Amino acid sequence: MTDSFHDFVVHRSPALSRRAFLLTGDHQLAEDLLQSALAKTYRHWLRIRDGDPEAYVRRVMYHQQVSWWRRRRVAERLESEPTDQPGGDHSDATALRLTMSAALRRLSPRQRAVIVLRFYEDLTEAEAAEVLGCSVGTVKRHGHDAIRRLRAVAPDLVDRTEQRSLR
Structure with a gap:
């Protein structure tokens, strides 16, 4: 069980991380979201590994993000311009x-x-x-x-x- 889950995490984490970032808009929150979703996925790995585990992780991320949003309900401080400017590109x-x-x-x-x-x-x-x-x-x-x-x-x-x- 551990080897197949490890392989899944290694190969699919970059794509899942991008989706998490799109949901949160913050790299650290995206990492937390993905880690939380993968932890929940691991508990059910034997049941979902033969199906579409990536879809399962995405669904967990969406539900987790909404759950965090409901708990937080803190107004975000929005910047009119990004604070970091791109280097040379x-x-x-x-x-x-x-x-x-x-x-x-x-x-x-x-x-x-x-x-x-x-x-x-x-x-x-x-x-x-x-x-x-x-x-x-x-x-x-x-x-x-x-x-x-x-x-x-x-x-x-x-x-x-x-x-x-x-x-």
Whole structure:
């Protein structure tokens, strides 16, 4: 059991870590989230290892993030600009990542989870609702509010999307 779980963690942690970061917007919180999800997964490894363990870990991360959000309910202190500036890479891709990261930090944890599930994981509204344990209407509401908020806080993302669609 331990060897197969170890192999899973070694091979899938980078991708799972990226998803955790998208959910939390913070590297340390992402590490905590992933570690917590992997600990819970380990307890059920014999049951889930032959299925889709990565999907199980992602679901645990989404539920754990929502649980932390419900317990915390602390207003986040948002910076208008990222405090650390990129060193020498001024490419469009880096600028887009920074803009998107800053914009995602401006969303609530629930809104961020819906955006990640719908657009990064490419789940349907019904699938996202199932993962989050809520109704489809709740997913629609959080998705709509998140997109409206993203348009308000990062209008240049909308401009970039429109420019790419015209090409």
